[in-house]
Amino acid sequence: MAPSTPKARLSQVKGHLAAPEQPLATRFRPSLPPGLHPSFTPLNPLAFLLRAAQVRPDHVALVHPEKYLSWTYSQWAIRVAQLAYALKANGVKAGDRVMVIGPNVPFVSDSLQAVPAVQGILVAVNTRLQPADVAYLIQDSTPTLILVDAQFEELVQGTVVPVVVCFDSGRDDDPYEKLLAQGAAYDREHGSLGWSGLEFQKDELATFAISYTSGTTSKPKGVETSYRGTYLAAVANAMESGLTFDSVYLWILPKFHCLGWCYPYANTLAMSTQVCLRSVDYSEVWKGLLERGVTHYCGAPTVQLAIATHSMARKPTQAVRTTVAGAAPTATLIKQIEALGITIDHIYGMTETFGPMTKTFFLDSSSPTYYEDKARQGHAFRLADDVRITRLIPEGEEHKVVEGGLEEVKNDGTEIGEIVMRGNLVMKSYYNNPQATAKAFAGGYFHSGDLAVRRPDGTFAIQDRSKDIIISGGENISSLAIESALSSHPDVLECACIARPHEKWGERPHAYVVLKNSASWHGRHAAFEKELKGFSRGKLPGFATPEWVEVVDALEKTSTGKVQKHVLRAKLKELLSVGKK
Known part of the structure; x- marks a missing residue:
């Protein structure tokens, strides 16, 4: 069911939506790198948007209820291409970093698709940081260009890096819309190429994004993630959270957090509708659930608690499914949410694993321990390697892990060990930080710093962060x-x-x-x-x-x-x- 948000203001951006004079089948076909064998195409999450634009060109892709704006898949894919050409026109080359600072508004959604379209590297920044924090991230990532929402322009004041401000208006005089117009002009000047003028990344292991950790105990670390990992994380999320052609996803989770747990790409894979929410207003959340047909959203336990206890809380008429992560939810909270008819997928992950990586599977809802069981972290996603719980390593002895290997804890639900992971859904490295990377990957696994026990049934349950025990x-x-x-x-x-x-x-x-x-x-x-x-x-x-x-x-x-x-x-x-x- 598509949201009922009006489309009346699409005329404000109509000038930038003029489609290249190409058949629909070729308009959204990018250039492939030369020399590829016919049996191999590098994995690239942008393929999901382009396939949706071909298969469902008139389906609503992106909605901004606050501004009465919406775009179909074909319209949105054209806007993304125009932003990509604007980046090229402003000197962004393959491997350059582009910093994006904004709330859950459309220009951020555009950017998460357009930056990798020119083989640039995304650096999505937490909007709650202080100017000094952002200055450090600019110094560390050395972006070529910064795209920022007007509300957060003060975070980049004084920088020498070129900045484009978006006022989130959709009007022709908005600097961001002018940037898109520049991209449209660049496209026309080069023969109205559509997506054919944008070449896909040849190396699927190349860096797709740098997502910074919170840096609560030290300087933030830049987590480098790949095209391949982002693609597979999107497939995993769509599969594990049940996104379908009829899904309507509400943006509550910040898009800057692990690229929104890769849900921007999970949604384009599902060819579903995404609803933007500039700020987490719980009245608007409930309007989405009760009036706009929202079927999916993600949120941390504290967000879920605010939703469950809101004055508008009641069972929606449509099936709703939510993904909860960011901290371990209590059995009490899970019971509160599911009492509203909202199915919870409890997942576990971190920035270094593209966000979600594990979940609880196949629980018996009639069991007296159902909610307690669902509060566990369960098993790894089907596209991830198995999670291991290994015996703790004394501080300063990481090098011994390589010599002796990692030893598993007992499956008795009692012995505490560290969660370690490897495989498709693990980061490449910490950007410009080989020492931290080597420590994190000691013994051939990523060390999470989270402590857990392994149950006799094979599931695992977090006990604490190592620093919180x-x-x-x-x-x-x-x-x-x-x-x-x-x-x-x-x-x-x-x-x-x-x-x-x-x-x-x-x-x-x-x-x-x-x-x-x-x-x-x-x-x-x-x-x-x-x-x-x-x-x-x-x-x-x-x-x-x-x-x-x-x-x-x-x-x-x-x-x-x-x-x-x-x-x-x-x-x-x-x-x-x-x-x-």
Whole structure:
């Protein structure tokens, strides 16, 4: 079902939509690199957009409800080609970096297709960074050109790199629309080539994008991903999340986060409709679900929680499926979402694995442990290699891994090891950082830094990040297990748990809790802290019961909805240093 958003304002961009005078079959056919054997075409995710433009030229591809704008697949593919020619006209060559800074608006969708169309390298930047952070990314990636939304123009003020600003208007006087007009003119000057003037990348292992990690403990690292990996990640996501020709995907997940987990390409593969959402307004999210026929979206647990608890929350009439990742969801949250008739695909992954890489498969919904089982990380995607859980390596002894190999933990659901991965859905390297790359790939696998156990049924379940595990009296305590237990209290909206120094036990759990608005404990925090400790004793071992419970108004989160535990640790350290706790 296509969204009902009006198309009235398409006339604003009509001047840039003039199609080359070519048959439809050839208009969207790029040039292939010379010398290819007939049995081989390098994998390239741009092929999905072009096939959709040929097969479903009049199907709505991209919708921007806020501006009453929409484009069919043929219209969008032409705009992407015009942006690609504009990049060429502005000196972007194969291997050059192009930085893209913007929210989930159409020009970002255009860019994620057009930059690789000229064999440039995408550098999509987190819009919540500070100017100094962006300055570092510019210094590290040395882009040839920057495309930025007007709302975030201040992030690149003072740079010597050429900048094109998009006002997200669709009007002819918008600098971005002028850039497209320049690309259209370039195309006409060179014989109205359409996509035939754009040559596909010959090396499918070439760098497609550089996505920067959050850099919470050090400088951000640039994760280099390939054309091949992006293509296969898109196929995997479309397959594992059930995208079809009739799907309508709502953009809540930031497109800058691992290139939107490669869903820009999963959606073009499915030939589905994408709905842009400039900011995460949960009323607009629910309008999408209730009025615009949205069938799919992605979001971190905190985003899912806000959706589930919103005043407009009710069962949509159409089937809806969501992918949750970014942090481990609790069984309570999964139950809340699925009670609304929204099917959850719980996946696990990271920037270094193109986003999603594993999921829970084939669970019995009638099982009394269904929601707890779904909170596990399950098995690797069908297009990925199996995930391994290996015994931990002492700090500074990474080189020994190469000599002795990686040793698997027992499949007993108890022994904790590190999640390691390899295969099609793993990054190439860290950009300009061979030392970090070598450490990450010690022993021939990518080391995630996440700790997990392997269950007897072969599934795995995350216990913590290695830096978040709480070691109390020699016992390893999963902060995620504590959070899951506390979240099942009917008055807890969300919580986060960190290690706090303890004179006797070394460390003990300190839990930060946000109350639901409906809770009766507001203004009686001390009483609730006592209540929650008693509640947790029935669900956790004694050594894992929080020593401290602190009610807070909110938890600091990243732009993708992850709780920033390093911020909580820093605040606690500061308070303890001045004797306020």
